Amino acid sequence: MKPTASKRAPHPDLIAGIAIMAVSGFLLLRTPDMPTMSSVLPITMLIGLIGLAALLILRVFVAHRSERMKAPRHRIFDSRPRFLGIIASIGLYVGSVSLIGFYTTTAVMVPIVAWCFGYRDIKRLLLADLIFTGGLAVIFVLLMGQDLPTEFFIR
Amino acid sequence: MYGSLIDALPAVLSLGNFAAVVIGVIAGICIGALPGLSATMAVSVLIPFTFGMDPLIALGMMAGIYNGAMYGGSIPAVLLRIPGTPAAVATSFDGYPMAQQGKGGYALQVSVVSSAIGGIASAIVLMLLAPPLAKVTLLFGPSEVFWVAVFGLSAIVFLLGGDVLKGLMSACFGVFVSLIGLDTISGFDRYTFGHLELLDGINIVVLLVGLYALPPAIALLEEVIDVDTSTAGKLNTVSIWKAIPSMLRFWKTWLRSAVIGVFVGILPGAGGSMGAFLSYNEARRASHNPDNWGKGEPEGVAASETSNNADTASALIPALTLGIPGTAVAAVMLGGLLIHGLQPGPMLFRDNPDIVFGFMWQFLFAAILLIILGGALATNSFAQVLRLPRPLLGAFIITLVLVGVYSINGRMFDVYLMLGFGLIGYFMDKLKFPLPPVVLGLILGSLAEQNLRLALRIGGGEWGVLTASTTSQVIIAMILLVVLMPLISRVLRRNKPQPSTS
Numbered sequence: 001m002k003p004t005a006s007k008r009a010p011h012p013d014l015i016a017g018i019a020i021m022a023v024s025g026f027l028l029l030r031t032p033d034m035p036t037m038s039s040v041l042p043i044t045m046l047i048g049l050i051g052l053a054a055l056l057i058l059r060v061f062v063a064h065r066s067e068r069m070k071a072p073r074h075r076i077f078d079s080r081p082r083f084l085g086i087i088a089s090i091g092l093y094v095g096s097v098s099l100i101g102f103y104t105t106t107a108v109m110v111p112i113v114a115w116c117f118g119y120r121d122i123k124r125l126l127l128a129d130l131i132f133t134g135g136l137a138v139i140f141v142l143l144m145g146q147d148l149p150t151e152f153f154i155r
Numbered sequence: 156m157y158g159s160l161i162d163a164l165p166a167v168l169s170l171g172n173f174a175a176v177v178i179g180v181i182a183g184i185c186i187g188a189l190p191g192l193s194a195t196m197a198v199s200v201l202i203p204f205t206f207g208m209d210p211l212i213a214l215g216m217m218a219g220i221y222n223g224a225m226y227g228g229s230i231p232a233v234l235l236r237i238p239g240t241p242a243a244v245a246t247s248f249d250g251y252p253m254a255q256q257g258k259g260g261y262a263l264q265v266s267v268v269s270s271a272i273g274g275i276a277s278a279i280v281l282m283l284l285a286p287p288l289a290k291v292t293l294l295f296g297p298s299e300v301f302w303v304a305v306f307g308l309s310a311i312v313f314l315l316g317g318d319v320l321k322g323l324m325s326a327c328f329g330v331f332v333s334l335i336g337l338d339t340i341s342g343f344d345r346y347t348f349g350h351l352e353l354l355d356g357i358n359i360v361v362l363l364v365g366l367y368a369l370p371p372a373i374a375l376l377e378e379v380i381d382v383d384t385s386t387a388g389k390l391n392t393v394s395i396w397k398a399i400p401s402m403l404r405f406w407k408t409w410l411r412s413a414v415i416g417v418f419v420g421i422l423p424g425a426g427g428s429m430g431a432f433l434s435y436n437e438a439r440r441a442s443h444n445p446d447n448w449g450k451g452e453p454e455g456v457a458a459s460e461t462s463n464n465a466d467t468a469s470a471l472i473p474a475l476t477l478g479i480p481g482t483a484v485a486a487v488m489l490g491g492l493l494i495h496g497l498q499p500g501p502m503l504f505r506d507n508p509d510i511v512f513g514f515m516w517q518f519l520f521a522a523i524l525l526i527i528l529g530g531a532l533a534t535n536s537f538a539q540v541l542r543l544p545r546p547l548l549g550a551f552i553i554t555l556v557l558v559g560v561y562s563i564n565g566r567m568f569d570v571y572l573m574l575g576f577g578l579i580g581y582f583m584d585k586l587k588f589p590l591p592p593v594v595l596g597l598i599l600g601s602l603a604e605q606n607l608r609l610a611l612r613i614g615g616g617e618w619g620v621l622t623a624s625t626t627s628q629v630i631i632a633m634i635l636l637v638v639l640m641p642l643i644s645r646v647l648r649r650n651k652p653q654p655s656t657s
Contacts, residue, residue, distance in 0.1 A: 012585075012586055013586065016582070016586055020324070027331075027346065030346065034343055034345065035338075035341045035343055037340070037341060037608060038338045038340075038341045038343045038345060041330070041334055041600070041603075041604045041607075042331065042334050042345060042346075045327045045330050045331040045334070045600075046331065048323075048327045049324060049327045049328065049331070052320060052323055052324045052327065053324070055320055056320060056321075056324070059320070072587075074585055074586055074587055075585070076582070076585045076586070077377070077585075078374075078377050078378045079377055079378075079379070082376065082377045083373070083377055086373050086376050086377060087578075090553060090557075090574065093553070093554075093557070094557065094567070094570060094571075094574070097557075097567075098567060102558065106554055106558075109550075109554075110547075110550045110551065110554060113376070113546070113549075113550040113553075114544070114546045114547040114549075114550045115546075116546075117376045117546035117549065117550075118379065118544075118545075118546045119544040119545075119546040119547050121544075125547065128547055132551055132554075136554075136558065139204070140558070140562070144204075144207050144562070146207070146562050146565070147565065148558065148561065148562070149561075
């Protein structure tokens with residue numbers, strides 16, 4: 001039988017293990033500059049992470065051949081395009097907040113994101129947007145007196 | 156010892172504090188009712204907004220949300236067989252068949268009364284046990300505190316169940332994150348990469364919001380779930396006060412499940428779902444008609460709901476006295492205490508008795524309020540929450556999370572950091588790395604390090620000082636027990652003769 005695409009792809013634990021080892025190894029390189037007592041726990045934790053990541057990787061290979069050892073293959077994305085869309089939306093939102101201000105960005109982005117991800121009732125969407133953004137303004141401006149990134153038109 | 160408890164009562168009964176509990180309970184029920192949103196997420200989102208509030212108001216809201224969400228999780232479990240929170244899974248076993256038989260309203264009433272009873276029992280145990288335990292912990296020196304921190308971490312890794320290897324990695328990650336920033340003893344900055352914002356270390360709220368609030372919000376937008384809620388709002392319930400007499404026959408189940416829930420809550424890492432399953436099984440075993448269970452037995456709903464609410468306040472017993480949270484929500488609440496400048500531990504009881512005892516009262520009131528707010532009329536209303544569109548909700552939560560984190564220090568750096576933790580949390584969640592050890596690692600890591608170094612300094616660099624006292628030896632024995640117990644039980648299970656299937 002031909003293996004499926006997901007079976008052919010590397011095991012997620014394998015990728016996680018390699019990534020953890022690489023990052024921990026990089027961070028470990030910074031410990032020689034530290035005073036001895038300051039470096040004890042970071043070194044212990046990073047070596048611990050490298051050792052455990054090695055075990056995680058080893059488990060994937062052993063589970064491949066053994067019936068007793070299990071390394072379940074968990075699904076990472078329910079929908080990869082939607083996930084990438086969400087990340088892009090968050091990035092765009094955060095960038096826009098700095099550029100054009102918090103309330104303007106929120107008022108524009110919330111309905112667009114909700115519409116793009118499947119809620120198509122425009123009237124309710126706009127009403128919810130008005131209540132939500134207005135509610136945030138009441139909380140932050142009136143109740144908390146907190147300054148949020150200023151709107152571009154009043155700078 | 157209990158005098159401070161009475162002294163704290165008037166402040167809790169003030170209008171502002173009481174209103175905070177009411178708002179918290181209502182918000183908690185609504186959030187718990189939404190599948191995919193948990194009490195942990197709700198409290199994480201709330202914490203940044205409480206920054207400027209009076210600590211007691213903030214804690215009242217958290218107590219309300221925690222209690223409300225634990226009950227709220229039963230609404231979709233009963234009406235749609237979709238547990239709103241992980242702890243409500245056992246509720247769906249009998250709740251959903253009851254709803255199919257046209258008794259959905261009664262199932263929710265049993266659930267709300269049982270939740271309230273569990274919550275009340277838990278709050279009373281918290282009030283009775285926490286003050287004496289805090290007195291005992293006052294006797295702890297640096298080496299004992301170090302071992303308590305190690306115990307907390309090992310307990311959460313080994314009692315959490317699931318993958319121990321991944322649990323250990325999560326704990327190591329949490330401890331490592333706790334080390335970022337200025338080393339308070341040597342003055343050396345560790346892993347700040349030149350960012351002055353990191354000198355004070357990673358703000359626990361930033362980590363909590365990233366790990367617990369962002370991944371469920373992403374999931375709301377990512378997953379396309381079409382839930383049929385057309386019948387969810389039509390419950391045909393009678394007044395809850397008329398329904399209560401018919402529930403009095405569950406008193407044994409309430410009592411048994413409350414004890415199980417409280418005990419499970421105190422154990423670090425165990426938590427609501429384990430308590431609910433244990434109680435359900437025990438109640439079924441004690442039942443005269445076990446064959447009816449799973450087919451719409453209200454006692455099943457009573458068992459699981461009493462238990463999953465009985466672990467709410469009890470999870471705070473080790474959290475408030477030792478700084479070791481019993482559940483993920485308790486860990487998040489510890490974060491809430493920390494941002495208000497309240498360091499969990501015995502000193503909290505000495506320095507801020509009005510707040511810590513007021514918090515206990517708020518747990519009790521939140522549990523009592525469940526009956527009033529979650530009663531017949533409210534149950535019909537809260538069922539409407541299920542109709543909220545998921546994409547809109549996801550967009551709202553992401554906005555709240557971002558603005559909440561920004562508002563703590565008024566800087567975008569925290570937002571970027573939170574987004575980083577959010578991504579890590581998303582992948583950890585998908586790869587089944589448990590999240591509670593990360594939070595506990597962050598809370599206990601620096602505590603363990605500081606006390607280890609302090610103990611070594613006091614002992615003149617002799618490592619033997621760590622094991623010299625009897626208390627330390629007892630805690631070490633407990634650590635060994637917690638670490639070895641799962642291994643021993645696994646070996647015993649493997650050696651147990653399998654029943655013949657032929």
